[in-house]
Amino acid sequence: MxxxxxxxxxxxxxxxxxxxxxxxxxxxxxxxxxxxxxxxxxxxxxxxxxxxxxxxxxxxxxxxxxxxxxxxxxxxxxxxxxxxxxxxxxxxxxxxxxxxxxxxxxxxxxxxxxxxxxxxxxxxxxxxxxxxxxxxxxxxxxxxxxxxSLAAAQARQLAEAQLKMLQAQIEPHFLFNTLANVQSLIDIAPAEAKRMLMYFNDYLRASLARSRDEHGTLKQECDLLRAYLSILQIRMADRLRFRIDCPAELQDIEFAPMLLQPLVENAICHGLEPKLDGGEIKITARREAGLLKLSVRDNGLGLGKSQGGSGLGLANVQERLTAIYGPAGQLALYENQPVGVIAEITLPCTNPPP
Known part of the structure; x- marks a missing residue:
């Protein structure tokens, strides 16, 4: 300390x-x-x-x-x-x-x-x-x-501790579920099992790169989410569809890890999985008035209609945004029309390195 x-x-x-x-x-x-x-x-x-x-x-x-x-x-x-x-x-x-x-x-x-x-x-x-x-x-x-300086150091330590806690919450059950799915698919659908292992390998590679890189980029976060959602798409079959829209000019912007994945996890667990016919997740990034706005949209059950509380990691995401970006880092939840939820992150737009 x-x-x-x-x-x-x-x-x-x-x-x-x-x-x-x-x-x-x-x-x-x-x-x-x-x-x-x-x-x-x-x-x-x-x-x-x-x-x-x-x-x-x-x-x-x-x-x-x-x-x-x-x-x-x-x-x-x-x-x-x-x-x-x-x-x-x-x-x-x-x-x-x-x-x-x-x-x-x-x-x-x-x-x-x-x-x-x-x-x-x-x-x-x-x-x-x-x-x-x-x-x-x-x-x-x-x-x-x-x-x-002491307060800033303590804030960084808090953000790191929250990051480790979020990773400890999300990764173990996701990894075990994925391996269990691969095991069950080997006999009945070996091609799907092979495809899931490929995405699982992409996910582990992207996750390892993010954990080692202190200053990751938005592209790395999108690559991680693409591999993560691809695995879930095999597990949920036609009940899950997703799109990731990140313009090329924003991909090299510095972006702290584990800010978007908890929002995606929350949308899956509390919005789409409980819904009989599933739905779609759309992740978008845009620059607006010098700020970077990232949204996770789903057409699931919507606010107040899902089971299990307010969702995984939302409070920790807001705390980490405040610790890293100060008052400029904000998380907001909206009703998506006609159904579902929009989780939007707003933070200062750091220009990509030369």
């Missing part, structure tokens, strides 16, 4: 780094503008705020990347990095623009030092809040994507 990875400091992202630098520059400019409006020379204010701001940004990002603290210790690493960045930025700022005379003047007027220190702390505090909120937002985003 996939596990959700623990939350940690997000990995380096070039796009996020560019956004951080840009927003840091904007904040530095706004703070520098504020102090310029209070009477400080604009060039000096901008140099100061940008020096301190970018130094704190660099030191904080470097500390988080090197230390990789846990969430409980993260705030302390931020605080230490901001203090270190502020002191380093202070030294760089003084070395760039303070002459000896200016330093002596500043020492004689302590209020200027407090003003500079206050300026630095305001910039550093804004950068700290900004960085910490960015990291938390990135972590929440990473956790959200991890949960989505």
């Amino acid at each position: 996939p596990q959700t990875p623990p939350a940690s400091t997000p990995a380096f992202s070039r796009a996020r780094f560019k956004r951080d630098v840009l927003l840091c520059a904007i904040i530095n400019t706004l703070v520098g503008t504020f102090f310029a409006l209070q009477g400080s020379p604009i060039v000096r204010a901008m140099v100061t705020t940008h020096t301190i701001g970018f130094t704190v940004l660099a030191v904080t990002l470097t500390a988080m990347w090197l230390i990789k603290p846990s969430q409980n210790r993260e705030i302390y690493v931020y605080f230490g990095a901001v203090v270190a960045g502020t002191m380093l930025g202070l030294g760089i700022n003084f070395s760039m623009r303070f002459t000896r005379e200016e330093l002596e003047w500043a020492l004689e007027e302590p209020r200027h030092l407090f003003r500079i220190l206050g300026l630095f702390m305001v910039v550093a505090g804004m950068i700290t809040i900004f960085l910490y909120s960015r990291i938390r937002a990135a972590r929440l985003e990473a956790a959200f994507h991890a949960e989505q």
Whole structure:
């Protein structure tokens, strides 16, 4: 079972780094503008705020990347990095623009030092809040994507489990019944027994190919159904007729296994077999408004008139459609006119590979 990875400091992202630098520059400019409006020379204010701001940004990002603290210790690493960045930025700022005379003047007027220190702390505090909120937002985003990946993996596991359950429901009794029919036909109708074995071989070959191919095609599904219905046609004789209409341009479309066969099985078991004179099954595929629509039509007993419930695997088919295709995968049942049932699958139309 996939596990959700623990939350940690997000990995380096070039796009996020560019956004951080840009927003840091904007904040530095706004703070520098504020102090310029209070009477400080604009060039000096901008140099100061940008020096301190970018130094704190660099030191904080470097500390988080090197230390990789846990969430409980993260705030302390931020605080230490901001203090270190502020002191380093202070030294760089003084070395760039303070002459000896200016330093002596500043020492004689302590209020200027407090003003500079206050300026630095305001910039550093804004950068700290900004960085910490960015990291938390990135972590929440990473956790959200991890949960989505986990949910997708669980949905795939559920779909695979449902597929195995459907195969376990359909295949054993079908295989045993077919072998029993072949055995009974060998003595009385050897030609029919030979023909049934031929279709049975086609069915096993198509079924094996579908089970091994993770991304099967609609053509493979139709080949499987053609062999399946051919076997049933021999068993039911003239009580079963079928047609499969799948245009050539749709045959290479990717199609998940065991979506149509349960519908055909349901039509046989609950629509045609209980009917004295049997009937016909028609399977059609068409593309409509970017969607693939597949229908299984029968002229059997109809909805609510058959025995044995709502049919084999219909709920599982809908669940698998939702798991594989999301809300776009739908199964609907309609009354066929004048008699019978239409089971229609709608799903996104995946273009055939080049």
